[in-house]
Amino acid sequence: MTLTTTLIAGLVLGGTYALVAMGLTLQYGIARIMNLAYGDMIITAAFAAFVVQALPSMNPLTGLAIVVPGGFIFGYLVYVFLLSPLVKRAPDKATLEVDSILTTFGLLFVIQGVLLVLFGSNYTSYTFLNVPVSIFGTTVAANRLIALVLALTIGLMFYALLTRTRWGTALRAVAVSPQSAKLVGINTDRAAAVAFAMGTALAAAGGTVISMYQTFTATGGVVFTMKALIVVIMGGVGNLLGALTAGLVLGIVETTVSTYLDPGLTLAATYTIFLAVLLWRPEGLFGRRV
């Protein structure tokens, strides 16, 4: 296997990681919510996509038009009803962290339980666009390539939103200092709600794309939360481009280890790198926050 093949396979794998992680980085970086139910939101979207694509004249890609706005609304409601009260009452950052971990942990169980009742605990999958595409002589699956393309598009789009618009500047102000943001007349609660909802919408997009090529179960959310967290921390909390880059890097690392070392060590390698980054650069590989 050549180096290019490894690189391309890694990029395609990393595209998924990046896509999934960008939503979490928005939620944690701007809304300041450590969302442990993030992976379960992804799984919910996967199930939603599974249902939608089975409707007549629908496919998972057109399904995005339903699932992503659905995710936004769901995220907004979760923030307003579950999280906003906690943010308002929290005396300091540490308290909010513990409270949000506990609440979203509860939410994780609720989502999982509802999915179990609705869909059972079976492995679910369907096939879509499982056709080969050749890039520089390397064959990749079209559905996985979509994940990469979507990740890049969404990442750059949101980055542009955050850096080029007034509204994005307001969100960034909230991320940097919620107190001062209030002073300049920004409705921080509203901004955080929108950021959280956007994060959930990204999770929904990720879940839809993942459902196109991956088997999922109602109880499989934790894996996604963990992977997303790793990427978020590596990229620097709240840093969209960081998450994008870190996701791609992680994909390349995994395929490289799998090719040249031992497929049995891919996960061990992931965690080692992650722990190393945490120890030496807790602010993330890519420096400062948004």
Add this chain to the structure above:
Amino acid sequence: MITTFRRLSLTVLAGTAALALAAMPGSAQDHPDKVKIGYAVSKTGANAGGAAMTTIPNYKLWLSDLEAKGGLEMPDGTKIPVELIEYDDRSSAEEVVRAVERLAGQDEAHFILPPWGTGFNLAVAPLFDRYGYPQLAVSAVTDKAPDFVKRWPKSFWFLGGGHDYTNALATLLADQVKEGVINSKVAMISVADGFGIDLVTAARPSFKEAGLDVVMDQTYPVGTQDFTTILNEAKASGADTFVAFSYPPGTFALTQQAQVNSFNPKVLYLGVGVGFPPYGANLGEKAEGIMTLGGIDPANESNKAYRERHNEVNGQYPDLWGSVITYASLQMLEEAIKRVGLDREAVSKELSTGTFETVLGETSLQDNQLRDLWLVGQWQNGTLAGVAPADRKGASKVKLPKQPW
């Protein structure tokens, strides 16, 4: 504990009791007024996917069959309704142990059905033994079954051991090599978890003895979804046979990625999941020729009827490896109770020595193990036909090489 079944069983109970009283006064006096059947199984957590495919639907089906029949039949012909007690072990070993302690010690269940998975069946085996419950361990693949039977005489092992499956596969492959259909090179991968490791450890000597040449032997962690690098390597290895001892998510991913990468080994053998009905349904024509563990005799009518009823009750068809055997084990239990009553000692003995008519055909155990198993199955004409052992009644002939995607 409070399930619809329990409520339903009460009406059944009332009906049966009235009938019994009217028809044969006094004949049912030795029997309890209901038989308590309990189980603890993973409804949530990491094991839930497997349990929801192989174990829970068959328990449900059996209980609904019993309900339709009016209960468990006793040797004197009385039918006693069943009360179901179920716990969720949440995929935790401590929970499953405690739940079985509860079923045996607290609820005083008449019979306890086993949990899902090799590890959990072993975790509860000492308890079943201490309390004298027969343990019909189905979803457990282990080469140590003969040792376990010595240690726990009332334990029954239905799914064979890794060596059984790999020896059968090795024999089948060696024959194909002799006939010149495939070369003797084998590329092999396995998931780094109980099942994958057991199978691959058994496969190494099996393949060596059969004169096969293992050119690739790798293990990947649970949860791996991207097999591109592995498939590329297998492709480059020049092996005609690709064997993956995989779990369902891996099996599905491998199948899809093999198509994308136009990976067309002449023998494609994958692990758990190939026997799941959605697998065949999703792949359609493309499934033809793929091999795995398990299978069925396509001509067996009672098996066909079972699959239809499974679909009626559970809204899904059974998988074609563990499910069929799970249901057969329950039929054996039912029949044994019919022959000797609720005495667990006698039931165990009957299970051990008797011959039963089940969805597998005529079934009996040797040394408390089910030895008449379909060890290799192959998708043929839309069903997973058992192809090895080739001399077993109802065996289909293996069709190789597998056609390209």
Add this chain to the structure above:
Amino acid sequence: MMVAFSFTALAAIFAALAAAPFFLGTYGIGFLLGLVGYVTLASAWALFSGPTRYVSLATVAFFGIGAYTVAVLYETLPSWLVLVVAALIGLVVALLVGLSTLRLAGVYFVIFTFGLAELIRQLVTWYEVNITGTLGRYLFVDYGPEVVYWKLLALCAVTLAIGYFIKRSRWGLALKMIGDDEVVAEHCGLPTARVKLALFAASSVIITLVGAIQAPRWTYIEPTIVFNPTISFLTLIMALLGGAGRLWGPVVGAVPLFLLFEWLSANFPDHYSIILGLLFIAIVFVLPNGVLGFFEDHWNRLRARRSAGSNEPSQDKEVG
């Protein structure tokens, strides 16, 4: 007087618990065993995380190390020596981890500890697969659950005693300072790093021992069974529910939650997750300072109102 009375009452409770297996069936023993196991885990967790406010998810890493040590060594060494070895391994890992991570703060520490548990699980899996060639290990012992229970009960008593003495010693004061404000504590000349490290090590060794003692219950040991992340989460929730900053907090949290889990899994096997999740959320909203904190607050307020008459209700002075 009060203290002497409390000690006598405690001794009586532990004596009753120790005698319980003679009067209970297997399920009763198994139930108490599970309960004492979680009480010990939660108390050990709070030993470190309570005063320092570091939320650790590494519980299962040490728990699994303990269980695996037993599975590897139980045939070659006498059982007490196995426990000693397990404790030593736990200690070494805890010191290594502690030295390298205790400067991480907040959520970084949470995530690090979770990653650590996963990393250890992956490494054990890889080692078993590639070096020993098997994954599951069989663990046959000739003693029943009551022996496991007694060992756990003893460990539980020791854990609570350690917690008590730390609180009463000069360390307790130092810890309170670190928990309140680490920078100030450092300026006062407290060796914060060493104190935290020692606590982390003590807590981890106890958790390792819980794993080592409980392992023989399962007959079969494999990474997915002993490195089950749920154990970390449940421990954390129990301690936080009761109030991790107080000696009896974890106990007060673990007992009702354990009873609740048992009741839910028996009565609502299909809706267990939903109800559990809603309860968690309710706990955060209704009891933000844990059960003990809730009662103390109310008690203080009541007293304040009584003594101060028409004065404003006193501000909450309790920490944690």
